[in-house]
Amino acid sequence: MSGRHAWIDVSAGVAGDMMLGALLDAGARVERVQAAVDAVVPGAVRIGFGEVQRAGLRAGRAYVEVLVAEPPHRDWRGLRALLEAAELAEVVRERAIAVFARLAVAEARVHGIDVGDVHFHEVGALDAIADVVGCCAALHDLGIVSVSAGPVAVGSGRVRGAHGELPVPVPAVAELAIGWRVSAGGPGELGALGELATPTGMALVRALAAECGDLPTMTVESVGVGAGGRDRAGRANVVRVIVGSARAAGPTRNARPQETAGPAEKAGPQEAAGPTTDARPQETAGPAEKAGPQEGAGPQTDGSHRVETALLLEANVDDLDPRLWPGVLAGLMAAGAADAWLVPILMKKGRPAHTLSVLCAPELAEQLRGYIFASTSTLGVRESARIKTPLDRRFVPVRVPGGRVAVKVGSRGGVILQVTPEFEDVATVARQSGRPERMVLQEALVAAAEAGLVAGTAEQAEPNGD
Numbered sequence: 001m002s003g004r005h006a007w008i009d010v011s012a013g014v015a016g017d018m019m020l021g022a023l024l025d026a027g028a029r030v031e032r033v034q035a036a037v038d039a040v041v042p043g044a045v046r047i048g049f050g051e052v053q054r055a056g057l058r059a060g061r062a063y064v065e066v067l068v069a070e071p072p073h074r075d076w077r078g079l080r081a082l083l084e085a086a087e088l089a090e091v092v093r094e095r096a097i098a099v100f101a102r103l104a105v106a107e108a109r110v111h112g113i114d115v116g117d118v119h120f121h122e123v124g125a126l127d128a129i130a131d132v133v134g135c136c137a138a139l140h141d142l143g144i145v146s147v148s149a150g151p152v153a154v155g156s157g158r159v160r161g162a163h164g165e166l167p168v169p170v171p172a173v174a175e176l177a178i179g180w181r182v183s184a185g186g187p188g189e190l191g192a193l194g195e196l197a198t199p200t201g202m203a204l205v206r207a208l209a210a211e212c213g214d215l216p217t218m219t220v221e222s223v224g225v226g227a228g229g230r231d232r233a234g235r236a237n238v239v240r241v242i243v244g245s246a247r248a249a250g251p252t253r254n255a256r257p258q259e260t261a262g263p264a265e266k267a268g269p270q271e272a273a274g275p276t277t278d279a280r281p282q283e284t285a286g287p288a289e290k291a292g293p294q295e296g297a298g299p300q301t302d303g304s305h306r307v308e309t310a311l312l313l314e315a316n317v318d319d320l321d322p323r324l325w326p327g328v329l330a331g332l333m334a335a336g337a338a339d340a341w342l343v344p345i346l347m348k349k350g351r352p353a354h355t356l357s358v359l360c361a362p363e364l365a366e367q368l369r370g371y372i373f374a375s376t377s378t379l380g381v382r383e384s385a386r387i388k389t390p391l392d393r394r395f396v397p398v399r400v401p402g403g404r405v406a407v408k409v410g411s412r413g414g415v416i417l418q419v420t421p422e423f424e425d426v427a428t429v430a431r432q433s434g435r436p437e438r439m440v441l442q443e444a445l446v447a448a449a450e451a452g453l454v455a456g457t458a459e460q461a462e463p464n465g466d
């Protein structure tokens with residue numbers, strides 16, 4: 001593969017702010033990170049960056065200042081809608097959704113609830129959104145197309161949180177660790193280590209890194225060191241990110257070329273420009289500039305329209321309790337699938353059965369394969385690469401009586417072809433305002449038309465959305 005690679009050293013633990021600090025220290029620009037976070041939660045947080053000492057070593061420290069008095073607590077459904085509606089580069093959106101999907105699946109398992117109902121308490125607070133979206137934006141800014149990481153030090157002892165006292169690794173971290181090498185992380189003389197890996201940090205590692213391993217062979221371009229809040233003698237409480245190019249071989253599942261079109265174009269010049277030409281560590285003209293269409297794992301353009309490569313995972317199943325299927329489909333969507341559906345079939349020996357089909361970004365395939373094996377009775381998952389031609393897509397929020405609805409606008413060659421209110425938003429407003437969904441849907445379409453979003457007309461530079 002070609003393209004810039006990041007290897008993350010999490011041998012002293014990992015938290016969202018440590019990872020963000022390391023990526024900023026490696027050269028990601030704080031204003032790019034701030035712009036991406038503002039696209040999700042406008043005006044809600046301010047991100048700062050400075051230098052501190054950790055056990056005698058210099059480290060970058062990311063600061064997230066929450067600017068709103070009472071940050072809302074969100075469930076995964078709401079947070080996902082927020083990320084989908086935000087004007088982000090598509091690769092940033094996909095990575096951020098993948099991270100939170102990981103967290104949601106882990107929390108659902110720990111608390112024994114449906115994935116969509118996971119309430120994000122601490123991990124859903126604004127600083128976690130800032131950390132996750134910030135890290136994904138920083139990777140984008142650095143032109144990083146693939147990530148790997150070492151084994152994670154998770155800590156030991158007990159910690160106090162929203163759930164009272166928790167054993168370390170805390171339950172969500174233990175769940176997120178399945179399939180990854182971890183250790184408590186310390187020689188005995190350091191005493192009880194406390195919580196070295198937080199759920200957000202662990203979810204970042206699991207969703208962004210394609211494999212667990214040592215530093216790969218590559219030409220190093222920059223090194224970032226990100227400090228955690230605590231400073232204790234004996235070991236620097238830091239995450240290190242080593243950014244390099246021209247890996248001879250390695251994980252391609254997480255390789256994402258830079259976006260060339262889509263919502264990013266509306267996100268102001270800094271998001272649209274793509275990171276590969278002006279991110280600081282790229283002064284040596286590494287190969288990330290070439291990490292575009294040839295990667296094959298994301299949007300490309302053939303000169304006339306954009307195409308995307310996606311994976312289609314499939315399994316024929318004839319012996320699953322049919323009552324389980326709705327939960328399987330919902331779980332796959334919550335875990336980051338682009339789409340998941342069932343088709344009734346007649347199998348060998350005349351057995352009625354279903355084909356489960358799951359469309360996903362290549363880097364999510366391993367996670368979703370695991371989900372299919374865990375939640376259905378299939379003995380195998382087959383897969384094929386699919387080429388998709390997406391419309392240029394963006395979301396415009398419109399105001400209706402009782403709330404706001406995101407309207408999905410699909411266009412091609414600058415002409416609007418589809419104007420579709422997000423039904424989840426319609427249902428929420430209908431529920432909250434006590435009016436029929438049909439009426440709210442109609443109101444959203446009228447509001448969209450008033451904002452200049454009409455099928456068959458040219459895209460306006462700035463629609464008058466809410």
Ligand SMILES: O=C([S-])c1cc(C(=O)S)c[n+]([C@@H]2O[C@H](COP(=O)(O)O)[C@@H](O)[C@H]2O)c1
Nearest residue numbers: 110121122123161170171172173198199200
């Ligand atoms: O908010 C929830 S549900 C939560 C769950 C768990 C579990 O392990 S379950 C742990 N925590 C603790 O919250 C803080 C903050 O975590 P971040 O990931 O937001 O940094 C941390 O101490 C976790 O152990 C919260």
Ligand code: NI
Nearest residue numbers: 107110163172
């Ligand atoms: Ni929890």
